[in-house]
Each structure stands twice: as structure tokens, then as C-alpha cells.
Amino acid sequence: MMKKNIYVAYTGGTIGMKQSDQGYIPVKGHLTDAINRTPDFHRTEMPDFVINEYEPLIDSSNMTPKDWQRIADDIYQHYDDFDAFVVLHGTDTMAYTASALSFMFQHLSKPIIVTGSQIPFSQLRSDGQENLLNSLFIAANYPINEVGLYFNNKLFRGNRSIKAYADGFNAFDSPNMEPLLEAGIDIKIKAGRLADETTLADTTTKEARQALKLVPITPQPVGVVHLYPGISHELISNVLQQPVKALILRSYGVGNAPQDEQLLRVLKQATEKGILILNLSQCVKGKVNMGGYATGSSLSQCGLISGADMTLEAALTKLHFLLSQNLPYETLCQLMQENLRGELSL
Ligand SMILES: NC(=O)C[C@H](N)C(=O)O
Structure with missing residues (x-):
């Protein structure tokens, strides 16, 4: 069987960083060299891969919607030439980028896996090697054709994931959906749908490839207010x-x-002026139900719409995605409440 070929878009993050006087900083060539020197990545069971190291490499705290666009354009340009895509990314805003990419790509027929690490790849006890090795292996052998986020033995749906733990190896969680896949001693498919042979054959036809659509995102002014007593x-x-x-x-x-x-x-007054207000719970788990209490139904009477069980990251990037298309207010409200890419449960 032909070896799979994976495109790695390396954007930055701790995985490729080096210690400096000011703490960790991304360093050109550092990660790529380390991967090239690590034998496990070149074993016969592993797929082929090429690494496109971005210039400059960034800490993901510096990511903006322009960077989401850059990553999406990069994948789009290489879409026909590779079997799957891995995005190496810092953990701080990884869930935002994974969510944004999930909305930007329509009719995705190849896997995109976003991953990174908590300890740099080149350091002792790094989780970077595990995360990248597994992402490449899973993208090649267990293709789930959507944007996933792989971390600490779990592949999550990108737009369901959150950074839940600042300094643990299990940095990510997907509170309202079970993982797509778990990589223990055995690799087990959970909520994910493996692309079967027929789908794979389909996706290699030109027609299927042409069906991929990339919807651009432009930065949008979106406010976020966290309610508190008083x-x-x-x-x-x-x-x-x-x-x-x-x-x-x-x-x-x-x-x-x-x-x-x-x-x-x-x-x-704001909703009457055409500002969309999304009601999204502060709770990590569960779903908005504005009919449950009088204190909720009054919000619905003010024209707020339900964010259901979306993560903040999914809601924010979905708003960027929809607002970038200059849709009428009613369509915008309707699409925010629809399940577009598996980001919410109805
Ligand atoms: N673990 C990490 O990658 C954190 C880093 N500050 C980043 O998001 O780029």
C-alpha cells in the first residue's frame, strides 16, 4: 500500500520553543531539526510528511483572525497534494484556531489535526513527541474527515474543545461531547466517523476534491461580557x-x-438595532434553555438567541465566520442557532 503523505503546517507554540532569558521563545529551525533527528518519526509504519515552518513562528497568544486565514489558505493550496494535514500550534489559542478552521472549510474530505505541547519537543519529558507522532499516525491510519484537536491521547472535535488546564499534560477537554478517538494501548474510535474505503475512494476523485470550499474570515468586532452579581x-x-x-x-x-x-x-435596544446577542452559559458543561426560568425567558424576550452548548471559542469563531459574509440579521441569527459543523447539540 502507498504510504500516506501528510502536510505539517508549523505555526509556532511551545512545541518548538527554546529557553531564553525571558522564558520560552520560538526559534527558527529548532523543531524541524529535532524531528529530523528523532528515529521514531522515520519508521516504516509512519507516513511520509513535509514540514512547512512559518515565518515568523509565533506564540499562539499572538494569533489573530489573519493567522487563521493564513493557515486555512496554506492548507487549501496544498489540499490536492496531501492525504491529511497537521497544524502545529501553541496551546493557548489552539481551540480558537481549531474552531475557526472547522467553520472556514466546508465539505472537508481529508483530516486536519491541530496539536502542540506543554513542554518543548527538545526537552526531557516533552509531550510534544507523543502528540505529534500520534497525530501523524492517526491522520494517516484513522482518518476522520473533520478538524480535530489531538492532545494527551485524545482526539477531540476542534470546535468542541477548550483549553481547560493551564499547566497539565491533559490541557484540553471537550465538555459537551465525547472525544472523536482515544489512543490508549489500542486506538479506539469514539464519537468520530472513520472515513471508510468508499469515502476515501470518493475523495480522490476530482469532483469530490472540487467540492471543498474555503470561506474567508475577516476580523470582526465581537464583545464578550461575563455576568457577575452586581x-x-x-x-x-x-x-x-x-x-x-x-x-x-x-x-x-x-x-x-x-x-x-x-x-x-x-x-x-441593542438587538432592536441589529446587534446579535448570543446567550451562552458560564457553565462549562450543559446547554442554554431560556424557557427554564423567568430570568432566562426575559432574555429571550429581549431578542437574545441561544448559544445552546457551544464553547466560547466555537461561538466566537462562528460569529466571525458568519459576520464575514455580510448576511441579513435574520439569517445570521438563524445560522448561529443551527448546527453547521457539529459545534452544537440541538
Ligand atoms: N503550550 C503552549 O504552546 C503555550 C504557548 N504560550 C502558546 O500558546 O504558544
């Missing part, structure tokens, strides 16, 4: 004064907010 309506009103096109309101529990008349008025 929050003033002026504060929310100030956020809405900005040229915001949408606001994510991180509400309590199943989507509740204080019954503060002034606060509710501010929200209602």
Missing part, C-alpha cells in the same frame, strides 16, 4: 457603544440573567 447596566451599555456587531453574554446556569429592568432594556 454587574451594572452601564458596563454592558458601554460594551455595546463600541462598533460591535455581536455580543456574547456569558449568562448564569441554563441561560439566566438578573431581572434588572435597566439591564434588560439595554439588551433589548
Whole structure:
């Protein structure tokens, strides 16, 4: 059987960093050299791969929607020439990038796996080698044709994942969906759908390849407000004064907010002006249900729409994706509540 060929887009992150006086910094060529010198990556069971090292390499805290676009364009340009794609990325904003890519690519028929590490690849006890080796192996042998995020033996759906743990190896979680796959002693498919032979054959036909669509994203002014006891309506009103096109309101529990008349008025006036306000729970697990309590249904009366069980990362990048298309307000609201790429449960 022909060896699979994987394209690795290396954007930066701890995985390729080196210790400096100011802490870890990305260093050109450092990771690529280390991978080339590590025998396991070149075993016969491993797929072939090429690494495109970005210039400059960045800490993912510096990522912007322009970088999401750059990664998406890079994959799009190489789409026909490779079987799968691995994006090496810092962990801090990895879940945002994975979510953004999931929306930008429509009709994906090859796997894209985003991964990185907590300890640099070249250091003792690094998780980088495991994460990259498994990502390459899984992309080649267990293809799940969507944007995934691989970390610490689990492949998550990209737009369901969050960075949940700042300094643990199990940095990522997918609170509202089980992982796509788990790589223990055996590799076990969980919620993922393996591309079967027929699908694989299909995707090598020209027609299927042409079906891939890349929708560009441009930076969008989106506000995020986290409710807390005593929050003033002026504060929310100030956020809405900005040229915001949408606001994510991180509400309590199943989507509740204080019954503060002034606060509710501010929200209602904003939705009437055509600012989309998404009701997204502060809780990590579970789903918004604005009909559950009076404190929730008053938000629905103010024109807020439900974010269901989306992560903040998915909601924010989905808003970027939809707002970039200049859709009418009603369509925007409708699509925000629809399941476009498996990002929410209905
Ligand atoms: N572990 C990491 O990769 C963290 C790093 N600050 C980054 O996001 O680029």
C-alpha cells in the first residue's frame, strides 16, 4: 500500500520553543531539526510528511483572525497534494484556531489535526513527541474527515474543545461531547466517523476534491461580557457603544440573567438595532434553555438567541465566520442557532 503523505503546517507554540532569558521563545529551525533527528518519526509504519515552518513562528497568544486565514489558505493550496494535514500550534489559542478552521472549510474530505505541547519537543519529558507522532499516525491510519484537536491521547472535535488546564499534560477537554478517538494501548474510535474505503475512494476523485470550499474570515468586532452579581447596566451599555456587531453574554446556569429592568432594556435596544446577542452559559458543561426560568425567558424576550452548548471559542469563531459574509440579521441569527459543523447539540 502507498504510504500516506501528510502536510505539517508549523505555526509556532511551545512545541518548538527554546529557553531564553525571558522564558520560552520560538526559534527558527529548532523543531524541524529535532524531528529530523528523532528515529521514531522515520519508521516504516509512519507516513511520509513535509514540514512547512512559518515565518515568523509565533506564540499562539499572538494569533489573530489573519493567522487563521493564513493557515486555512496554506492548507487549501496544498489540499490536492496531501492525504491529511497537521497544524502545529501553541496551546493557548489552539481551540480558537481549531474552531475557526472547522467553520472556514466546508465539505472537508481529508483530516486536519491541530496539536502542540506543554513542554518543548527538545526537552526531557516533552509531550510534544507523543502528540505529534500520534497525530501523524492517526491522520494517516484513522482518518476522520473533520478538524480535530489531538492532545494527551485524545482526539477531540476542534470546535468542541477548550483549553481547560493551564499547566497539565491533559490541557484540553471537550465538555459537551465525547472525544472523536482515544489512543490508549489500542486506538479506539469514539464519537468520530472513520472515513471508510468508499469515502476515501470518493475523495480522490476530482469532483469530490472540487467540492471543498474555503470561506474567508475577516476580523470582526465581537464583545464578550461575563455576568457577575452586581454587574451594572452601564458596563454592558458601554460594551455595546463600541462598533460591535455581536455580543456574547456569558449568562448564569441554563441561560439566566438578573431581572434588572435597566439591564434588560439595554439588551433589548441593542438587538432592536441589529446587534446579535448570543446567550451562552458560564457553565462549562450543559446547554442554554431560556424557557427554564423567568430570568432566562426575559432574555429571550429581549431578542437574545441561544448559544445552546457551544464553547466560547466555537461561538466566537462562528460569529466571525458568519459576520464575514455580510448576511441579513435574520439569517445570521438563524445560522448561529443551527448546527453547521457539529459545534452544537440541538
Ligand atoms: N503550550 C503552549 O504552546 C503555550 C504557548 N504560550 C502558546 O500558546 O504558544
